[in-house]
Amino acid sequence: MESTRGASFAAEVKRFRTIRSLSKAALARRLSVDPSYVSHLEGGRERGSSQLARRLDTVLDAGGAVWRAWQDEPSATSPRSEKPDSPAAALLVLEDDAALTFDGTTYHLRMRRWLHNTGTEPVTRYLARIAVDRHPGEPERSNELYRSRPLTFDELQLTAHCGDEPMTWTVKHDRDAFKEVWLEFANARTRFPLYPGQETEITYTYSVSEALWGRWFQRAVRLPTRELSVSLTFPAALQPTVWGTESSLTATFAPLRTPAERTEQGELAVFTWTTLDPPLHTRFRLEWNLRTDTPEESEPVPTPSTLMTQAGIVQEGDPLLASTAQPFDLPSEAEEAHTVVRKLKEGIARVRALHTFGKGMGLAAPQINIGRAAAVVVPPDAGAEPIILLNPTIAEASAELDRQYEGCLSYFDVRGLVPRPLSVVIAHTDLDGTPRLTRFDHGLARLVLHEVDHLHGVLYRDRMDPDTEPITVDEYRGTGENWTYS
Structure with a gap:
């Protein structure tokens, strides 16, 4: 037999639904639930969550009456089956x-x-x-x-x-x-x-x-x-x-x-x-x-560069990729910088849906047709936060180099063996204008330097040793794997 307090929430839902001249089906549509669920609520067979109770109060314009009735009602949310005996099962x-x-x-x-x-x-x-x-x-x-x-x-x-x-x-x-x-x-x-x-x-x-x-x-x-x-x-x-x-x-x-x-x-x-x-x-x-x-x-298989083009990545030969990007005047251009970073992250999301980046990846603003000095680098570690670089320049680089294959979204059909410093310090700026110096090592140093080069009109082809040419992506054997360092 239902208690008075237990029925109060159901009664308030039905009362305000009637006052607002809503059918059960109409209320269900406004709540995005099945009409039978409204019947369960009004019949006291279902209590719903606190979130649903607040939504009901708002939809029915009940001035807090429905929400208060839900709060006053004893909890009826224990499972109908046997009581679980572990936190997860509970x-x-x-x-x-x-x-x-x-x-x-x-x-x-x-x-x-x-x-x-x-x-x-x-x-x-x-x-x-x-x-x-x-x-x-x-x-x-x-x-x-x-x-x-x-x-x-x-x-x-x-x-x-x-x-x-x-x-x-x-x-x-x-x-x-x-x-x-x-x-x-x-x-x-x-x-x-x-x-x-x-x-x-x-x-x-x-x-x-x-x-x-x-x-x-x-x-x-x-x-x-x-x-x-x-x-x-x-x-x-x-x-x-x-x-x-x-x-x-x-x-x-x-x-x-x-x-x-x-x-x-x-x-x-x-x-x-x-x-x-x-x-x-x-x-x-x-x-x-x-x-x-x-x-x-029967659908033709698109080339890697074709996929990148479809994802909105500017391809080699565009004059913007050979130009120096315009720095931001921060903090006065903070809003514009924030917008560019958002668009870079959206571009990264499109690209990552098309390819596995075991080494991490990055994207510079000129690659999405924006000539401003901003880049975003995604580390290879799952769950790591993206690195945002505004107005980045190289403050210090180690004399010790290594050579690893790199790919570029702007000509993604090939991979090139590129010498890079093993460690680098980058000078960059926060949105509020605060200057920063950040050190990057090994693979992150390579990723960051690749994007800083883009902001200065330099492609990795320009960094390769003389008489060295890129190889096709079919010849490359490191796809989906991180670079290795001793």
């Missing part, structure tokens, strides 16, 4: 929301989970899995693909947040087509464990090229979950069609009980699907077809 997923977007070449995934700790110990990490398969049902073909072109953390561009706080992550498994990472409730500045009785929202994002991800997406229910939803977004011009299946430990694949609903948003087609209280160990799989003008097998 997590209850109130909302599990996956949003997959295809931009024509790359899949971008955002996972959002609203978690409630129903256990007795603080939770300090969350396990995230990433699995791809370009050729489902053809294991030999997939194995051949991923042996030659493994999925890397470098191209995934994995990011994670708990609320507004960035989350660090550590690798548990790193296989060619499968990754597992622990998302830590911590970063370099602070720790934020999820204590018993608390709720929080975590999100993580990553991107995978279409060349590595087939036309499917699967959600496996590994923790007690109240609401699971998936959205798939495609260019409408590709005429996408979507269907789905579900399976469990005891049942083979069967059609989803409800279809994905399609809506049009400008030039995009969006498919959404939601289920409530999915059973543990159930797997929901969505698949799709896209219209293509030519069969996949």
Whole structure:
């Protein structure tokens, strides 16, 4: 029998929905939930998360009444099954929301989970899995693909947040087509464990090229979950069609009980699907077809330089690559510098979706058709922060050199053996005008010097020893591997 306090939240939702002359379906649309979920809320069978309660209060213009009723109601968020006996198992997923977007070449995934700790110990990490398969049902073909072109953390561009706080992550498994990472409730500045009785929202994002991800997406229910939803977004011009299946430990694949609903948003087609209280160990799989003008097998393979051109990288022969970039007047041009850095990071994201950079990589503003003295360098270490260089010049360089092969996005079909100092000190400027001196060694020194050269109109061909020529990318054997130093 429902308690008075337990019914107050449900009563307030129904009262304000009636006052606002909204049907259950209309309220569900505003909340982006299934209409049956509104029935569960008003019937007292579902309490929802604190985030949902705040959204309800706003949508219903309840002036805080709905939110206060939710706060007054005793917690009903313990799992319906046996009580878990470990911190990880004690997590209850109130909302599990996956949003997959295809931009024509790359899949971008955002996972959002609203978690409630129903256990007795603080939770300090969350396990995230990433699995791809370009050729489902053809294991030999997939194995051949991923042996030659493994999925890397470098191209995934994995990011994670708990609320507004960035989350660090550590690798548990790193296989060619499968990754597992622990998302830590911590970063370099602070720790934020999820204590018993608390709720929080975590999100993580990553991107995978279409060349590595087939036309499917699967959600496996590994923790007690109240609401699971998936959205798939495609260019409408590709005429996408979507269907789905579900399976469990005891049942083979069967059609989803409800279809994905399609809506049009400008030039995009969006498919959404939601289920409530999915059973543990159930797997929901969505698949799709896209219209293509030519069969996949007959499509010509673009050259590396062609791919870079398509990603917006200025190619060799453009006068801008032979010119000295204009320095920023900082801090007065801080806003413009910030915009250029943002555009560089966007360019890096496009490029990293097309190629594995085991050595790290960099991009200078002239390479995206901006003649300003800015560059961004991405270290090879997974999770390392990008290095931003504004108005960089060489303040000091070691006399000791080494020779390693380099590639340049502006003529990416070849690799050249280039002598570089093993250590360098770079003078550069912060956005607020503060001058900096930063030392870089070995591979980072090489990456940074390559980009500083770009800002002074110098390409690595100009640094190569006399009578030495680049080799084709097919001849080069170091793709995807870091430089080695004794």
